Amino acid sequence: MIYGKYGRVLGIVLAGGRGQRLSPLTRHRAKPAVHFAAKYRIIDFALSNLVNSGVFSIYVLVQFRSQSLNEHIERGWQFGGALRGRDFFITVVPAQMWTGEHWYKGTADAVFQNLHLITIYNADRICIFAADHVYKMDIEQMMQKHMEQKADCTVAAYEVPSSEASSFGCLETDKLGFVTQFLEKPKNPPEIPSKPGFSFISMGNYIFEREVLEEALVEDANDPNSSHDFGKDILPKLHKSHRVFAYDFQSNVIPGNDRPYWRDVGTIKAYWQAHMDLLKAEADLNLFNPQWPIRTASYADPPGFTFSVNDCPSHIESTLRAEGSQVLGATIKKSILSRNCIIKPGAVVEECIIGRSAIVGERCKLRRVIVDAQNVIPPDTQIGFNEAEDRAKYHVDPSGIVIVPMPAIQLRAKVSFPYPDSGI
Numbered sequence: 171m172i173y174g175k176y177g178r179v180l181g182i183v184l185a186g187g188r189g190q191r192l193s194p195l196t197r198h199r200a201k202p203a204v205h206f207a208a209k210y211r212i213i214d215f216a217l218s219n220l221v222n223s224g225v226f227s228i229y230v231l232v233q234f235r236s237q238s239l240n241e242h243i244e245r246g247w248q249f250g251g252a253l254r255g256r257d258f259f260i261t262v263v264p265a266q267m268w269t270g271e272h273w274y275k276g277t278a279d280a281v282f283q284n285l286h287l288i289t290i291y292n293a294d295r296i297c298i299f300a301a302d303h304v305y306k307m308d309i310e311q312m313m314q315k316h317m318e319q320k321a322d323c324t325v326a327a328y329e330v331p332s333s334e335a336s337s338f339g340c341l342e343t344d345k346l347g348f349v350t351q352f353l354e355k356p357k358n359p360p361e362i363p364s365k366p367g368f369s370f371i372s373m374g375n376y377i378f379e380r381e382v383l384e385e386a387l388v389e390d391a392n393d394p395n396s397s398h399d400f401g402k403d404i405l406p407k408l409h410k411s412h413r414v415f416a417y418d419f420q421s422n423v424i425p426g427n428d429r430p431y432w433r434d435v436g437t438i439k440a441y442w443q444a445h446m447d448l449l450k451a452e453a454d455l456n457l458f459n460p461q462w463p464i465r466t467a468s469y470a471d472p473p474g475f476t477f478s479v480n481d482c483p484s485h486i487e488s489t490l491r492a493e494g495s496q497v498l499g500a501t502i503k504k505s506i507l508s509r510n511c512i513i514k515p516g517a518v519v520e521e522c523i524i525g526r527s528a529i530v531g532e533r534c535k536l537r538r539v540i541v542d543a544q545n546v547i548p549p550d551t552q553i554g555f556n557e558a559e560d561r562a563k564y565h566v567d568p569s570g571i572v573i574v575p576m577p578a579i580q581l582r583a584k585v586s587f588p589y590p591d592s593g594i
Contacts, residue, residue: 171223172223172309176313178227179313180228180291181220181225181296182296182297183213183230184281185216185232185233185301186233186274186280188201189201189204189234192435192436194576197575199235199238199594200235201302205543206304208491208492208495212302214464218462219299221465222463224310225297228260229261230261232263232264233273236262246467276397278396279390279391295316299376300375303434306456306464307326307424308430312326319348319413321379322408323377323408324377326372327343327373327417328370330368332361335359335369336355337355340355340356340360340369341353341360342370343416345364347415348409349409349416350409354401382412386408425461428462433455438569438573472493473494474491474507477498482499482515484499487502488503489502489504490506495508495524497513499515499516500516501517503518505520505523506524508527509526512528517536518535518536520538522537522541528543529545529547531546531550535551539572543594
């Protein structure tokens with residue numbers, strides 16, 4: 171448990187991502203607010219890791235299309251009653267524009283603009299973690315390594331085959347695990363000294379000593395040629411003058427006979443595949459570990475309901491369902507059903523992600539489709555079987571996955587919003 175054991179530890183979650191590669195799911199919401207695994211949002215994983223590890227003082231830095239993200243954190247991530255106070259908070263922080271009338275220019279600039287929060291909290295060390303990946307990680311174990319190695323900065327490093335590492339920011343390390351070079355998408359990724367054929371990529375998760383972080387951010391802010399990004403600007407310079415350690419994520423152990431997990435769900439294909447992976451008998455991402463719960467907002471939704479209608483029996487296999495989902499005489503195979511969605515009689519849904527409060531009409535057939543929240547699919551509609559027809563009506567990803575975007579809110583003379591909350 172990190173709280174109090176390693177001095178005053180402050181968590182900063184970078185949640186301002188635009189998530190353009192996940193469009194149209196990010197058309198109305200920030201990437202960390204995108205729904206995941208029927209009842210969660212992507213940011214829930216980063217926040218759960220911090221809270222489960224004993225980091226209870228957290229600032230969430232937001233920017234693009236953050237309203238639904240703000241509401242989600244307000245509803246589901248507040249310490250209540252006597253726990254509220256200086257050391258127990260999860261607070262949303264938009265750009266305050268202390269340094270000029272502009273939003274955050276990069277991940278490093280986002281933290282630089284909020285250095286006063288580090289001073290007010292009087293932090294000894296700062297955990298800066300990404301909100302746009304799906305991962306399970308005991309951060310205390312990374313902190314232990316950081317302290318043991320007397321590091322100025324520790325970077326979470328994920329091991330991948332060298333043949334796949336060219337798409338990421340790579341770390342070159344010495345035999346002791348200290349970083350000797352940062353390389354952005356190199357053609358020939360450096361191999362791990364003790365493991366030929368494999369390379370370390372940066373997960374975008376860092377632990378900094380306070381003074382080191384402050385000095386690095388001030389120097390970077392004064393550099394007119396910087397893009398003000400941790401991975402591109404801060405760390406490539408920092409390792410030359412400070413002790414920057416690469417923490418091997420594979421060594422992390424999750425309590426409860428569990429294992430660590432990390433997935434970049436930054437594309438539609440990766441997002442869809444991560445969901446399909448959840449439906450395996452032994453899924454790599456374990457959502458059912460009470461010793462390491464994935465926390466989220468709680469709603470007064472009814473239980474999920476399955477019912478056979480007249481001559482339409484319901485059949486469900488390998489499906490993850492959230493509260494309030496109704497299957498009424500339909501067939502569901504290898505799919506994700508989000509909160510309060512309804513699948514009507516005769517419909518067949520296969521390898522799909524059905525969003526919150528979406529309705530799939532009678533006798534519809536959907537295959538490899540992502541239906542975003544609040545959609546109503548008319549009866550007898552077929553999606554995922556004719557690419558030309560799908561392209562004319564919906565968004566078709568290069569991977570072939572079809573996305574039915576969230577319907578636009580239509581403003582009329584008497585303004586009304588069709589959603590019980592913005593909850594997009």
